[in-house]
Every structure is written in structure tokens, then in C-alpha cells.
Amino acid sequence: MSLQIENLRVYYRTLAGDVQALDGATFDIADGEIMGLAGESGCGKSTLGNGIISLSGRMKYVEGSVTLDSTELPIWDFGEMNRHRFKDLSIIPQYAMSALNPTRKIGKMVGQLLDSRGVRHKEYIPELKRRFELVGLSEDVLGMYPLELSGGMKQRAVMVISTLLNPSLLIADEITSALDVSTQKAVAEMLIEFRERGFVKSMIVITHDISILYQVADTILVMYAGKLAEKASAETIINSPRHPYTRLLISSLPEVGVTYAGKRLTGIAGTPPALLNPPEGCRFRDRCPFAYEKCLEEPPFIEVDPGHYTACWKEI
């Protein structure tokens, strides 16, 4: 599998104008790579993840290309994308486990989902049961209503269903957020296992929880205010980040063993800029301790070390 994203821009239409939520993303994902997509509320990570697969409603495609396995995806055409959705690429949307139809038993819902994709659902039932067992779900789950399952069980069921047709790319949007810490670990490790077993080739794991990404992701892409800030191996992002935002973010995370009395952590003062009429130049400059005149000009997102990309004049 290979994914190339080139200068992707997706804005949101509002009465007051276009919110420039995703403003020029360019990066690649290699075969078998689990890329974490991290950043805070409003940074554009969900817009990126959802824009690649289900750009619709108030989302407005402005420009850019998404190429999966050498085929350009017609992301601006919601109907055309139906041929690719679920088969070539698949998404576990945020709050998926709360979106299960409460009036459908799980098995019925899966059957209807497969039929809608032109797939003969009966052929897939044995494989579905096999995969359910793999994630610790009894096949009895097929005969249950969502109400009868715990949060963790629903999440595991959704993970299996979303990857049933072995898509090349899986986009997982905040799949660990609402779960207990022990279930979070199981779900995160499941992602690796899915890749190991060939259910999925590559993944984009969207989350604000960088410590989960450190555990399971190969690379991490950090976004800020609609722009890409830094991309590198997970090890590098955590231990030797170069973008000021990444560095401040990593140092503001409490860890077991760090106490207020021992070492008071600080957050990042200020708030991200509104993206309705975003400021000129680097969008982090108002909060950046290293900002200088050059930052009024937007820094390019370029490779500063092998495999390590960042958008900061101080680092280029």
C-alpha cells in the first residue's frame, strides 16, 4: 500500500465565510506504516482523516490530491467514493460505538452493511466470527443489540466490522478515547495485531493522546491550527522533537512519577488562532517563545533530517 497526500485543503463553509480547517497537507505513508495523527481540538486532524474518506456536508474540497495505491481518490465526489469506501480504505469514526443502530442486532447490521456494498454477506459470516473470537468477542454478539454490550465490546466489534474486507488503509478516529485504561491497551494492541495478520496494511491513528501513539505508532504527524507542524518516527517526536509546539506539548504531559510538588508542569499559554481568517505566516507564532520576524512568512514543511519533517524557520 502507498498513500500520497499532496497539498490537501479542506475548508468548512459557514455563514461567516470559510473556516480554513485543513490548509495544505503534504505527506506520504508507506506500506505497513502506522502513522499517528496528533494535535489538539481544532487542529484539523479529524478534518484530514474524514476528508480523505467521507468529505461531505459543510466540508468543502478546495484543492489537493489523495493517491492510494497509485489511484487518485475522487474525494470531492461523495458518490464516486462509494466504490472505494470500506474496500480500499475504511474508517472507524469518532464515537462509532455510540452510533450503532440501537434497533438492530449486530449481525443484522453487518449483513445490511455488506449488502449495501454489493458483497454477499453470507460468505463473510465465518470470517466475521473468526475475527470476533480473535478480539475476545463471542459469536453470540451477533445476536445481541448494542445496548447489551459494554463500551469496550462495542469498540472491538466496530474494529472488526470496519476491517472485514481487508482495506489497504484504515483511519481510526479517537478509538481509545472513551475507554477504560485496560481496554484502551487491548484496543491499541489490536491495531498492531490487525496489521500483523494482514487485515489492514497501513493506518492513520487519530488521537490527542500522544502516549498511546508512542506505544503503537511507527511515525507521528503533529498538526496545529490546520497546518502540519512535524512528522517523524514516534521515538523522535517524543524524545527529540524540533518544532516548538511539539516540544511544549510533550513537556506539558504528566507522567506517572512526576508530581506537582516535584516538578510543576506548564501548559502552553494562549489559544490557537481562529481559522476563519487565520493570521499571516506561521500560525503558532503568537504562542511561540522563539518567534521572530521571519515567522510572519509561512514556513515550509520540509525534511530537516532523514525522515524528519518540520515547518519552522528556526529549524531549517
Place this chain on the structure above:
Amino acid sequence: MSGYGSDGQGTGEGGLLKIDRVSKVYSTGTFGGKLLTAVRDVSFEVKPGEVMSVIGESGSGKSTIGRMILRLSPITKGVISFNGTDISTLKRRALKRYRREVQGVFQDPFSSYNPIFKADRVFAMIKNEFFPGMSGPEWRNKIGLVLEAVTLDPTQVLHKYPHQLSGGQLQRLLIARALLLDIQFLVADEIISMLDASTRIDVLNLLADLKGRGLGIMFITHDLSLGNYISEKTVILRRGMIVEMGATEKVFGSPTHPYTKMLLASVPQIHRKWEEVAEELKVPDAVLIDREAAAKGAYETVSEILAPDADDSVLVETEPDHLVRFSPEEAREMEPSAVAGKSA
């Protein structure tokens, strides 16, 4: 209980907030035939200026305890006392005074506000209820002071609708609201989990500052690193029972109960991989699901792989300020005098 005054005033004995052998039992089932014990025989104490982390997963009873403290839910057995007074005896004026002194902030800042009103309506509601006679300028000054205490810029948050503010700002507004009263004890139920990483630490530091001013805080969370950062004491709950408790550095420094170790081993740390931590704690690292049993629908949550503690298990003091739950047989093998009989 000692410490009653004739008007329900506490005499200050018994610490700030004391939970003494508290249980909560619900009737479930179609006709109320079955019983569900959400909280079983829990005892602990929080002193002024102390933060107690109550850590547990879903179904542990942590939120139920918070609600009982806030008198949002009645207690089935046991006593909760505030400044020496049993809170279940409080009525009318004494109860209203209790509400000035003990407040709660909950997980989802967005659902705590009515979206069709401006966010500062929560302040107006407090004024109507508790300060009806206060003059306008005096009230505005009071608001200014609490906003300063939570480091919010009045020009950025006043007269705005909830959807115009971020989760962090909304949460801090709720803490400011609690500060308008004479709050001595705060129940903070998962208040950080829906916030961004860079605002979490601001809210945590705020709580730490408030405790420095004498506020007692019950910090309910499932995230051990947050609990570790600000709390002096930690209670680990599982299925309604305390499995380990004591000084935070002892509970995290030498975790003894298998459930505590499993929790610690599951927390994703930013500089250590799961395998490393599990190795150090001697917890098996493999995906914690017994596949065969799970396939038969035996486990709902991953942590159920550990056998639950029996009803007759007891808390034993393994070192000063560190209690761990053991079976009666294991407890007998330890120092008999160490068994904290009254907390069993």
C-alpha cells in the same frame, strides 16, 4: 458520631470529609428482584488542603461515591460526615450551608451548560440562590476575583455562549462558580478527561493552587498519571471495593495488589513502552484477554481476567500509610496486628 452541634454545625472533629464503611446497593432487574452492590464498605478520610485521587475503571463505584458525598444519591449503609456531622441528617438551612461548602464539577463541560443561555448564567443562578441581596457592583467584583483565581480573562469568557468557549474555559468557569461559594471540599469527577493536553495541566495546576489555600479535593479519575501529579493520597477502587490505598508515592512506588499492578501496566506512558513497564511490575504483557474464556462471553472488560476479591477479603496495612486488600488466609499469614479490622 461525635461532633454534632444543635444547628448541624460541625465541630471540626473527624477531619474535613470522612467516609465510614459506606455501601451503595441498587435494586435491579425488572421487578427489582436483583441487588447490585456498586460500593462496598468503603472508608477513607480527606483533610483540608489534601487531594485524594480515587482511581478506578467503569463500574468501580467512584462516581457513585462522589454523588453520595454531594447528596445526589442516598447512602445504603455507613456514614459520610463533613466536619464531624453526618450529612444524611442535614436539612433545610444546614443542607443549604452544606451546598455552599461542598460542590462538584463533572466530566463533560459541554453538557453542564444550557446551550441557549450564555455561559455566565451559571453565575447568575448562584447569585439568585445564595446571594440575592448582594449589590451589582459587589457581585461583579466577586466574579472578577474568582475568574482571576482560575486564570480566565473576563473579557474572553463573560457574555459568551457555551459554544463560543473551549472545554478548558468551560471547566474553569465551573470551578470559578464553585469558588463563588464558601467551598471547602470539591468533588472533581473526571474533569480533565475531555480537555486537550495543553489545557489539562492548567486545570490541574489550578486545583493544586486551590489545595494550597486549604481546599480538600476528591479527584476522581481513571488516569493514573494525573492522579499521581497532584494527589497526596490515592484510593484504587475495583467493583465497589478498595483494593489498595495510602500515600500516593507508596501506592505507585510499591504497588502490591495485582489489580493496581495491572492498571499501572496498562497506562500508556510517554517514555516507556508497555513491555518495559509490565516487565518491571511482573505483570504478563500479552493482550490481557483469555481468548477461550472470552469467546464464551465470559469477560466484559479486560480487567476481569484477574479474579475479583472475595467478599470476606480484608485491608491490611503493609507499611505505614499503605493498605492492600488480601484474602483472610493471606492476611492471617501476615502480622495479625496489621489487619485494619475496622476497614474490612
